[in-house]
Amino acid sequence: MHHRRLYRARKAVGVIIVILMVRILLETSSRYKSSEDPISLDVATHETKKQIPTNKATKPIHLSNGGGGFQKRYADSPFRKQMGGGPLPLDTADFLQSETMWKYLNDTCIEEGHIAEWQYRVPYVILLGAMKCGTHALTESLWEHPLVARNRYWELHFFDSDKPVRTEKGIHAHQTRTAYISAFRRHSPEFFAQLDNNGTLNDKKKMIVMESSPRYILNSDRIPQLILCTVPWVKFLLLVRDPVDRAESQFRYLYASRLATGKPMVDWQRWIDDDLRLLQVAGVLQAKTRDEERLAWKRYQRRPNSDMIVGRGMYVLQLLDYFEIMDQYNKSRSDMLVLQSERFRRHQQSDYNNVLQFLGLPPFALQNVTGSIHATHHKDEAVTAMPGSIKEQLKHLYRPYNKRLYALLKWRKDLRWDETQVARPQQ
Numbered sequence: 001m002h003h004r005r006l007y008r009a010r011k012a013v014g015v016i017i018v019i020l021m022v023r024i025l026l027e028t029s030s031r032y033k034s035s036e037d038p039i040s041l042d043v044a045t046h047e048t049k050k051q052i053p054t055n056k057a058t059k060p061i062h063l064s065n066g067g068g069g070f071q072k073r074y075a076d077s078p079f080r081k082q083m084g085g086g087p088l089p090l091d092t093a094d095f096l097q098s099e100t101m102w103k104y105l106n107d108t109c110i111e112e113g114h115i116a117e118w119q120y121r122v123p124y125v126i127l128l129g130a131m132k133c134g135t136h137a138l139t140e141s142l143w144e145h146p147l148v149a150r151n152r153y154w155e156l157h158f159f160d161s162d163k164p165v166r167t168e169k170g171i172h173a174h175q176t177r178t179a180y181i182s183a184f185r186r187h188s189p190e191f192f193a194q195l196d197n198n199g200t201l202n203d204k205k206k207m208i209v210m211e212s213s214p215r216y217i218l219n220s221d222r223i224p225q226l227i228l229c230t231v232p233w234v235k236f237l238l239l240v241r242d243p244v245d246r247a248e249s250q251f252r253y254l255y256a257s258r259l260a261t262g263k264p265m266v267d268w269q270r271w272i273d274d275d276l277r278l279l280q281v282a283g284v285l286q287a288k289t290r291d292e293e294r295l296a297w298k299r300y301q302r303r304p305n306s307d308m309i310v311g312r313g314m315y316v317l318q319l320l321d322y323f324e325i326m327d328q329y330n331k332s333r334s335d336m337l338v339l340q341s342e343r344f345r346r347h348q349q350s351d352y353n354n355v356l357q358f359l360g361l362p363p364f365a366l367q368n369v370t371g372s373i374h375a376t377h378h379k380d381e382a383v384t385a386m387p388g389s390i391k392e393q394l395k396h397l398y399r400p401y402n403k404r405l406y407a408l409l410k411w412r413k414d415l416r417w418d419e420t421q422v423a424r425p426q427q
């Protein structure tokens with residue numbers, strides 16, 4: 001009786017193991033041999049596995065870029081042990097100064113594997129942000145172009161997720177690219193529909209794919225390395241807006257979403273003061289040299305769960321990070337086009353023509369895009385309007401950063417926010 005039960009149990013375990021093995025085999029083959037993708041990635045993936053043994057020392061470490069996930073990862077991190085196992089001391093200078101967590105941010109790019117011709121279009125261009133500067137309007141206008149594939153969602157946020165593959169040896173380009181392409185298969189089916197069975201592009205209409213993720217510019221301490229290691233050919237687009245107006249738009253947006261979900265709203269002054277304190281503790285405001293400033297910005301980015309309402313408007317710090325990394329990757333700075341949001345709103349078609357020229361796309365007359373995409377107005381404008389005193393405080397704070405931005409981008413006088421009265425959009 002006992003033997004019979006043992007025999008049945010063993011048999012059941014055997015059957016389960018066989019089922020599991022078959023499932024794993026099926027999943028692996030469908031991942032790499034999707035019928036949509038006639039180019040088999042098996043060989044390259046196999047080579048990759050050989051080169052990066054999955055032992056403990058080189059286990060992939062997924063790092064997110066701020067947000068709640070950080071707290072979860074912190075729970076198992078060596079850093080937690082060092083801090084005595086207690087909760088993450090969010091507000092201590094010690095945490096912000098510590099570089100323990102950063103040791104995993106190894107910027108070495110491990111590159112191998114074959115890249116097919118069509119992959120250079122996935123994506124061809126990335127819109128980096130900035131948040132609340134008209135990214136929806138620019139995305140929509142690019143999607144209108146017959147040679148730009150329309151994506152399913154506005155934003156993909158691949159490089160600020162935990163999907164890029166990092167090992168202790170560095171960023172793994174091939175594995176990250178494979179994950180990126182598979183995200184685009186869901187995100188941009190229109191592009192993949194034009195691949196024929198041999199994996200070549202249909203000659204009649206060679207489309208390109210764009211990605212738009214407004215947080216990429218903010219996380220400038222780590223995203224450019226990830227992007228340039230994974231898709232080094234890509235072109236960058238960036239929209240910037242008077243940082244004071246940008247902050248006001250972000251506040252209105254947050255106000256509306258908090259109101260909709262019944263959450264209490266913090267007041268303007270506290271919101272600004274909290275972020276100023278973080279900028280101060282991280283050392284951004286006091287940095288004397290570019291090296292100090294770069295490190296301070298990195299520290300500031302390590303602070304999870306912050307809206308970064310002030311820091312987001314310090315565009316020059318973020319752009320300098322991008323340019324410096326582009327230099328390191330021997331990528332021409334002319335592969336970055338920065339548009340001024342206010343100008344784009346007023347001269348949409350002419351700025352659009354410049355964008356098309358920058359991308360090497362044929363001219364196209366915009367049909368639908370107006371200057372009101374994703375506008376965040378609130379019926380209670382008196383509550384959401386930025387108080388005059390804060391406006392002055394921020395104007396003063398941003399002035400030197402804006403000045404550096406104008407110099408970096410060689411902006412004409414009529415584009416400069418605090419030197420001339422840049423025409424404000426009509427509400």
Ligand SMILES: Nc1ncnc2c1ncn2[C@@H]1O[C@H](COP(=O)(O)OS(=O)(=O)O)[C@@H](OP(=O)(O)O)[C@H]1O
Pocket residue numbers: 130131132133134135136137138214249250252341342344345348370371372373374375376377
């Ligand atoms: N064509 C054009 N050019 C420039 N700016 C425009 C344009 N269309 C809309 N908008 C204004 O852009 C603000 C929304 O920006 P985003 O689309 O980047 O928002 S988001 O970051 O993706 O949430 C939002 O600003 P506010 O209305 O001040 O909130 C939009 O009104």
